Amino acid sequence: xxxxxxxxxxxxxxxxxxxxxxxxxxxxxxxxxxxxxxxxxxxxxxxxxxxxxxxxxxxxxxxxxxxxxxxxxxxxxxxxxxxxxxxxxxxxxxxxxxxxxxxxxxxxxxxxxxxxxxxxxxxxxxxxxxxxxxxxxxxxxxxxxxxxxxxxxxxxxxxxxxxxxxxxxxxxxxxxxxxxxxxxxxxxxxxxxxxxxxxxxxxxxxxxxxxxxxxxxxxxxxxxxxxxxxxxxxxxxxxxxxxxxxxxxxxxxxxxxx
Amino acid sequence: xxxxxxxxxxxxxxxxxxxxxxxxxxxxxxxxxxxxxxxxxxxxxxxxxxxxxxxxxxxxxxxxxxxxxxxxxxxxxxxxxxxxxxxxxxxxxxxxxxxxxxxxxxxxxxxxxxxxxxxxxxxxxxxxxxxxxxxxxxxxxxxxxxxxxxxxxxxxxxxxxxxxxxxxxxxxxxxxxxxxxxxxxxxxxxxxxxxxxxxxxxxxxxxxxxxxxxxxxxxxxxxxxxxxxxxxxxxxxxxxxxxxxxxxxxxxxxxxxxxxxxxxxxxxxxxxxxxxxxxxxxxxxxxxxxxxxxxxxxxxxxxxxxxxxxxxxxxxxxxxxxxxxxxxxxxxxxxxxxxxxxxxxxxxxxxxxxxxxxxxxxxxxxxxxxxxxxxxxxxxxxxxxxxxxx
Numbered sequence: 001x002x003x004x005x006x007x008x009x010x011x012x013x014x015x016x017x018x019x020x021x022x023x024x025x026x027x028x029x030x031x032x033x034x035x036x037x038x039x040x041x042x043x044x045x046x047x048x049x050x051x052x053x054x055x056x057x058x059x060x061x062x063x064x065x066x067x068x069x070x071x072x073x074x075x076x077x078x079x080x081x082x083x084x085x086x087x088x089x090x091x092x093x094x095x096x097x098x099x100x101x102x103x104x105x106x107x108x109x110x111x112x113x114x115x116x117x118x119x120x121x122x123x124x125x126x127x128x129x130x131x132x133x134x135x136x137x138x139x140x141x142x143x144x145x146x147x148x149x150x151x152x153x154x155x156x157x158x159x160x161x162x163x164x165x166x167x168x169x170x171x172x173x174x175x176x177x178x179x180x181x182x183x184x185x186x187x188x189x190x191x192x193x194x195x196x197x198x199x200x201x202x203x204x205x206x207x208x209x210x211x212x213x214x215x216x217x218x219x220x221x222x223x224x225x226x227x228x229x230x231x232x233x234x235x236x237x238x239x240x241x242x243x244x245x246x247x248x249x250x251x252x253x254x255x256x257x258x
Numbered sequence: 259x260x261x262x263x264x265x266x267x268x269x270x271x272x273x274x275x276x277x278x279x280x281x282x283x284x285x286x287x288x289x290x291x292x293x294x295x296x297x298x299x300x301x302x303x304x305x306x307x308x309x310x311x312x313x314x315x316x317x318x319x320x321x322x323x324x325x326x327x328x329x330x331x332x333x334x335x336x337x338x339x340x341x342x343x344x345x346x347x348x349x350x351x352x353x354x355x356x357x358x359x360x361x362x363x364x365x366x367x368x369x370x371x372x373x374x375x376x377x378x379x380x381x382x383x384x385x386x387x388x389x390x391x392x393x394x395x396x397x398x399x400x401x402x403x404x405x406x407x408x409x410x411x412x413x414x415x416x417x418x419x420x421x422x423x424x425x426x427x428x429x430x431x432x433x434x435x436x437x438x439x440x441x442x443x444x445x446x447x448x449x450x451x452x453x454x455x456x457x458x459x460x461x462x463x464x465x466x467x468x469x470x471x472x473x474x475x476x477x478x479x480x481x482x483x484x485x486x487x488x489x490x491x492x493x494x495x496x497x498x499x500x501x502x503x504x505x506x507x508x509x510x511x512x513x514x515x516x517x518x519x520x521x522x523x524x525x526x527x528x529x530x531x532x533x534x535x536x537x538x539x540x541x542x543x544x545x546x547x548x549x550x551x552x553x554x555x556x557x558x559x560x561x562x563x564x565x566x567x568x569x570x571x572x573x574x575x576x577x578x579x580x581x582x583x584x585x586x587x588x589x590x591x592x593x594x595x596x597x598x599x600x601x602x603x604x605x606x607x608x609x610x611x612x613x614x615x616x617x618x619x620x621x622x623x624x625x626x627x628x629x630x631x632x633x634x635x636x637x638x639x640x641x642x643x644x645x646x647x648x
Binding site for chain 2: 084085107121
């Protein structure tokens with residue numbers, strides 16, 4: 001399994017929000033997209049998810065351009081969790097996760113589809129909440145339900161747009177650990193937009209730094225997420241702390257705007 | 259989060275069990291609602307200025323059907339007619355000699371019109387609320403009622419002299435045709451505006467509201483300029499009712515409502531997926547713009563067809579789906595038929611009450627419907643959540 005992104009550009013009218021983005025995602029690889037607000041992370045994720053069409057460049061999955069793949073077939077390959085999620089008032093957790101199997105369901109739901117829903121919920125330790133209503137869950141639990149929905153899709157590529165933004169630190173680590181296990185178990189690739197650079201540091205195999213729609217860095221986290229890079233991209237002074245648990249980035253001062 | 263509020267919160271209950279149990283209960287509810295609509299229709303056919311027993315009502319319907327089939331076969335399929343005549347069992351005529359004329363001739367068309375209108379408005383409401391992910395949307399939010407009212411008002415103000423003398427249709431049919439055409443026109447305008455601005459929920463709703471106000475201005479202008487007699491006729495149409503019922507109207511509406519229902523029911527899974535947001539639905543392979551536009555066109559078409567015969571019938575399109583969501587959940591596979599049956603039941607009961615409470619004087623169906631539906635909806639809210647069938 002390999003996803004290759006080549007010279008992808010995206011324009012809204014006159015404004016270019018993605019500019020010649022090129023990188024690849026291999027089997028069981030986690031790629032973290034980092035960058036300030038408005039740098040194009042969400043746009044890139046949505047373009048990869050087939051929600052937007054790129055203005056130019058190509059995105060291919062195992063050598064096939066996604067524009068040539070039927071939308072239903074593409075849905076079997078790419079699972080997406082949005083930054084902001086919506087749900088219906090009277091829907092339950094398992095019904096929401098079942099939506100991830102939409103492309104496999106014609107009308108009635110088979111035992112196999114239900115088993116996949118159960119498996120996805122169990123993977124996120126939410127099996128005991130299957131019958132709960134979505135509006136009774138906390139924000140973090142709801143986010144986990146949407147992650148479970150993407151797991152139920154059983155895709156080759158997971159796309160997560162800030163999946164841990166509504167989670168407390170325990171859930172953040174738990175979800176990232178689960179996602180890493182899933183990519184290893186299933187051999188799927190994952191592109192995850194994150195604001196917490198330490199999560200990228202700790203869980204990503206590769207980091208793509210976006211700044212103003214352009215790639216400002218691409219490589220291993222420890223090579224790319226340096227204090228110099230943070231300073232250039234975010235305008236924040238930071239230092240690296242290293243101990244037996246690994247390296248940690250500590251941002252400590254926002255520089256005044258030039 | 260309180261576990262007691264969950265429908266099933268035990269850790270050992272699997273998704274399989276939850277799904278199967280929920281499906282069984284929902285199918286049982288829809289079957290029960292269908293039977294309730296049929297029983298209510300039979301009882302309603304017996305209630306009125308002339309009271310007819312349920313037995314005579316059933317015999318009147320059965321006997322009339324048998325005679326109609328026999329006449330049809332003799333006219334078009336004589337070979338089958340001989341076989342049909344040889345059947346030893348015949349349905350006897352009702353004891354009350356007037357029963358057949360009253361039940362089949364007068365009351366059944368009205369009952370069918372109420373059922374069809376209830377189904378189409380509530381189904382349209384359920385689908386529109388799902389498509390736009392907005393619980394305040396109804397067939398009227400997108401300007402349908404104002405546009406249909408304008409069409410009917412225009413036909414009434416132009417009057418029978420102008421319309422009937424130049425064209426072949428009767429005056430009543432002109433009101434129906436104008437109401438339908440303008441109702442449909444409102445959707446075309448909403449579609450046209452949203453095509454240029456994007457089919458997001460807010461664009462569609464705003465376009466619908468604006469179109470609605472424009473047609474309301476037209477209705478007010480016509481009201482202001484017309485004479486008293488026509489104004490009264492217009493007000494009666496705007497209040498809505500089943501006065502326009504006839505077998506020809508029912509026979510025209512039955513296939514249209516069935517086809518629209520099937521088309522909308524086929525998109526139930528896509529509507530479910532849309533509840534997770536446009537982006538997620540697109541990622542799941544759904545053409546969201548096409549789904550939204552086709553769903554709105556079909557549901558508006560179904561609602562326009564019925565409204566053209568009944569005048570403005572509010573409430574059902576907005577509250578019918580809400581009531582059903584509280585009982586049966588948000589899975590559109592079950593919500594759409596459940597909303598349709600609930601709409602049919604509410605309108606049928608309301609219309610029966612409207613024509614019998616002060617018999618022989620009829621009162622506008624809206625008065626009864628808002629009262630019954632409002633109280634029932636309040637009851638569901640007070641009853642609390644967590645006890646639905648899903």
